Amino acid sequence: MTPADWIAIRLTAELATVTTLLLLLVGTPLAWALARSRSPLKPLWSALVAMPIVLPPSVLGFYLLLLMGPQGPVGQFTQWLGLGRLPFSFAGLVVGSVLYSMPFVVQPLQQAFEAIPERTLEAAATLRAGPWDRFFTVALPLARPGLLTASVLGFAHTVGEFGVVLMIGGNIPGATRVLSVAIYDHVEAAEFADAHRLSATLVVFALVVLVALYVVNRPRRAAPGAAP
Amino acid sequence: MIDASLQLARQGFTLAVDLQLPGRGISALFGPSGCGKTTLLRAIAGLERAAGRVALGTEVWQDDAQRQWLPTHQRPLGYVIQEAALFPHLSVAANLAYGQRRSGRATRGAGHEGGADAPSASGAFSLDAVIDLLGIAPLLPRQPSTLSGGERQRVAIARALATAPRLLLMDEPLAALDAQRKAEILPYLERLHAELALPIVYVTHAMDEVARLADHLVLLHEGRVLAAGPLAELMARPDLPLARQDDAGVVLHARVAEHDRGYGLSRVVFAGGALWVGETAAAPGQQVRARVLARDVSVTRQRPQQTSVLNVLAVQLESLTTDRGTMLLRLRVADGGEPGTACPAGTGTATATDTDTGPVRLLARITRRSCDTLALQPGDALFAQIKGVALM
Numbered sequence: 001m002t003p004a005d006w007i008a009i010r011l012t013a014e015l016a017t018v019t020t021l022l023l024l025l026v027g028t029p030l031a032w033a034l035a036r037s038r039s040p041l042k043p044l045w046s047a048l049v050a051m052p053i054v055l056p057p058s059v060l061g062f063y064l065l066l067l068m069g070p071q072g073p074v075g076q077f078t079q080w081l082g083l084g085r086l087p088f089s090f091a092g093l094v095v096g097s098v099l100y101s102m103p104f105v106v107q108p109l110q111q112a113f114e115a116i117p118e119r120t121l122e123a124a125a126t127l128r129a130g131p132w133d134r135f136f137t138v139a140l141p142l143a144r145p146g147l148l149t150a151s152v153l154g155f156a157h158t159v160g161e162f163g164v165v166l167m168i169g170g171n172i173p174g175a176t177r178v179l180s181v182a183i184y185d186h187v188e189a190a191e192f193a194d195a196h197r198l199s200a201t202l203v204v205f206a207l208v209v210l211v212a213l214y215v216v217n218r219p220r221r222a223a224p225g226a227a228p
Numbered sequence: 229m230i231d232a233s234l235q236l237a238r239q240g241f242t243l244a245v246d247l248q249l250p251g252r253g254i255s256a257l258f259g260p261s262g263c264g265k266t267t268l269l270r271a272i273a274g275l276e277r278a279a280g281r282v283a284l285g286t287e288v289w290q291d292d293a294q295r296q297w298l299p300t301h302q303r304p305l306g307y308v309i310q311e312a313a314l315f316p317h318l319s320v321a322a323n324l325a326y327g328q329r330r331s332g333r334a335t336r337g338a339g340h341e342g343g344a345d346a347p348s349a350s351g352a353f354s355l356d357a358v359i360d361l362l363g364i365a366p367l368l369p370r371q372p373s374t375l376s377g378g379e380r381q382r383v384a385i386a387r388a389l390a391t392a393p394r395l396l397l398m399d400e401p402l403a404a405l406d407a408q409r410k411a412e413i414l415p416y417l418e419r420l421h422a423e424l425a426l427p428i429v430y431v432t433h434a435m436d437e438v439a440r441l442a443d444h445l446v447l448l449h450e451g452r453v454l455a456a457g458p459l460a461e462l463m464a465r466p467d468l469p470l471a472r473q474d475d476a477g478v479v480l481h482a483r484v485a486e487h488d489r490g491y492g493l494s495r496v497v498f499a500g501g502a503l504w505v506g507e508t509a510a511a512p513g514q515q516v517r518a519r520v521l522a523r524d525v526s527v528t529r530q531r532p533q534q535t536s537v538l539n540v541l542a543v544q545l546e547s548l549t550t551d552r553g554t555m556l557l558r559l560r561v562a563d564g565g566e567p568g569t570a571c572p573a574g575t576g577t578a579t580a581t582d583t584d585t586g587p588v589r590l591l592a593r594i595t596r597r598s599c600d601t602l603a604l605q606p607g608d609a610l611f612a613q614i615k616g617v618a619l620m
Contacts (some may be wrong), residue, residue: 119313122275125300126307127327127391133301137326141317 001197007174008182008198015090015178016158019097023105023154024147026098031109031150032135050103057100061167064096068168088170093178096164104153112146113139145217152213156206229285230255230395230427234271236278243267243278243451251285253443254421254428256459258435264451265431269397272429273307274300284395304331306388306396310404312380314372320383321368324390328355331391358389361423362416378409382416389424396428402437417441435470439463439479439519440620464589466549466556471591476556477521478590479620484510493538496619500561500588504538505617517620522556524616525592529602531611539614543590547606548599555599559612561588590614 001009034045052060067074068086075085086092116139124134140147162180169176171185179198186195230249236242243264249255257265270276274289274297282290289298314323359365362382372380381401388396401417402410414437421428421441432438438445438459445462447454447470455468463470464478482498492507496518503518510516532540543559550556590612604610 117311117313119309119311120315122300123307123309123313123315124326125275126273126305127387128301128330129326130299130301133330138315142315144317 002194004173004177005182005194005198008177008179009201011090011174011177012159012179015093015097016155018094019101019158020105020151020154022094022098023101024151027102027105027150027154028109028140028147031106032113032139034106035110035113049106052100053103057161057163058167060100061096061164064092064099064164064168068092068095087168088172088176090175093165093169093176096168097158097161100161100164101154101157104157105150108146108149108153109143112143112149115146116142148216149213152209156209159202159205230272230429231281231283232268232272234268234278234280234282236267236271236276241267241451243271245448245451245453247446247453247456249427249429249446249456250444251427252425254430254441255444255446256438256442257429257431257446257448258438258442259433259448259454261433262450263448265433265448266399267451268448269399269429269431273305273397274298274303275307287394301330304391304394306391306393308381308384308388308396308398308401310400312372312377312384314375314380314383314387316372318372319368320364320370320372320375323372323383323387324355324359324368327387327391355390358386361389361419362386376409377405378412381405381409381413385416385420389420389426393426396426397431398428399431400433401430402434403432414440435473435475436620440517460589464558464591466547466551466558466591471522471549471556472551474523475521476591476593477519477524480518480520480588482516482518484508484512484514484516486512494619498588501541503614503617505619508619510619519618519620520590520614521616521618522591522593524614525559525590526594526613526615527557527559527592527602527604527610528613529608529610532613535613537613537615539617541590541612541614543610543612545604545606545608545610546589548604550596551593553596555594555596555604557592557594557599557604559590559592559610561590561612562609 030049034042034049037045065087066072068078069075070079070085075087078084078086083091086095120142121134121138124138129137160180161178162184165176165178165181169178169181171177171181177185179202183195183198183202186192186198229251231247232249233246235244241262241264245264245268257268259265267276267278271278272282274282279292280290281288281292284304288294288296289303290296314320315326318326359368362385364379364382364386367375367379367383372383375383381404385401402413405413418441420426430437430441442459444457445459446456447462447468449469455462455465460479460481462468463476465471470476480498480500480503482496482503485495485497485502487494487507489507493504494506494508494510496503496505496516498518505518508516527543527545542562544562546558546560548555548557592612
């Protein structure tokens with residue numbers, strides 16, 4: 001692999017890691033709120049979170065570009081803060097990736113939280129555990145498989161991101177030129193051997209990650225003699 | 229004393245109760261499903277938001293007039309439900325420690341090595357004692373998923389007790405268990421009742437559990453209190469739905485007097501006299517409950533001579549109620565209604581009273597024909613022949 005390819009791999013790994021961590025931080029409370037919400041607006045919130053699944057990435061990227069650009073409200077805000085503009089920067093990619101991969105983190109977490117019976121949380125309350133205590137000592141540990149799925153899917157999905165990156169990140173080596181873009185470049189330049197190397201790496205990566213996930217999360221058989 | 233004055237309106241259901249429950253012993257909330265007994269228990273625990281007031285002694289948990297509301301985790305209660313709801317990610321020992329740690333109890337008693345543990349300052353019983361009481365020491369290292377239903381329920385009860393609660397709320401703790409598992413847990417509940425000075429509110433729709441465990445009974449119907457009072461008193465009331473059931477009958481608080489091993493019998497004494505029952509494992513002096521079903525009691529005007537029935541008590545007929553073609557008689561046991569030593573009835577002597585539960589009464593179910601033949605009138609002095617007594 002060329003040094004440029006290695007830079008792209010490293011950049012992709014960094015982007016996916018930062019995105020996943022941010023998503024867990026933002027997505028966990030969001031998933032908890034959605035799982036416990038009885039609000040009539042719940043379908044709307046769920047739909048908003050799920051939007052990136054159905055929207056073409058270029059649409060998401062286009063609007064992000066407008067929002068974060070010099071004339072957009074977000075762009076003006078970041079400039080006012082002295083942060084400059086987000087498009088065509090690593091930070092801009094992180095913002096785009098967080099939105100783009102949001103459903104892949106929130107949905108498994110939400111399902112895991114929803115699977116926890118209300119009575120288990122109530123039992124914790126009757127054992128003197130307050131709301132935060134219940135969340136950290138009962139809800140989170142019981143949602144562990146969902147947490148793992150969310151992290152892996154969030155990471156893997158960010159690695160595979162292309163359309164959004166192209167729209168808001170462009171192709172700056174070391175800043176926004178991630179793996180998928182690098183592959184695109186190789187193909188454009190008819191460097192099929194290079195494209196193959198990177199593509200095959202990604203295929204193996206995806207397979208290994210998903211197999212590992214299914215192995216770790218496979219339903220455990222109850223111990224012998226256990227009651228149903 | 230537990231005060232619960234609560235109102236709650238839901239679609240197709242209203243709860244409106246004003247209850248004072250004794251601060252000791254087991255109070256059973258009894259009624260058909262949908263009568264609101266679980267909702268009431270949840271409202272006392274603060275798991276359900278009803279309007280009104282809840283207080284345990286002088287400690288107010290909820291008072292809407294004062295805008296006072298303690299969330300569940302700040303109420304010193306224990307709560308046990310049908311499904312046990314153990315934490316599946318924690319071992320039995322960690323399940324027990326969960327509430328114990330948060331209730332601010334010293335952890336020094338947490339082991340189960342036995343030894344000399346000083347009486348805990350925050351509760352009348354230590355965790356060791358609780359583990360002992362429920363017989364769960366061998367289960368401590370296990371995971372909840374490996375426990376049987378009965379074991380799970382015992383752990384759930386211990387987990388609730390480990391917080392040193394001042395009130396224990398139990399919502400049909402035996403309903404999910406088969407008869408065998410139920411029989412396995414009931415003795416533990418009786419020990420709980422006998423050994424801990426902890427008021428328990430016990431929700432159930434099973435009469436046998438009520439007869440065996442309850443001291444105080446609250447009958448609920450469609451969200452309202454139909455009647456509340458000492459168990460023996462309520463079970464002897466022919467006007468309540470309890471008396472219309474096939475297994476209607478009274479509960480007598482008795483004490484084992486002696487065994488007659490030759491005949492396989494035991495004699496138990498109660499405020500109204502003595503009864504012969506099938507030989508019991510309980511030692512002489514031990515308190516037992518005797519259940520006498522209305523259908524097992526018949527009456528005669530003369531003291532029966534040469535009868536095979538062992539138990540004959542002098543009684544006074546208090547009231548007659550028609551029930552589905554039969555007559556339900558309420559009988560007051562005359563003082564010293566003991567077989568053989570009965571004083572002549574109708575002489576106006578004092579009737580037997582149990583210091584805890586008031587006058588001792590029996591119910592008898594007879595045919596209307598018998599009633600007419602004997603020309604029974606309230607106030608008549610009669611003899612009750614008791615064909616069957618079940619010790620619990």
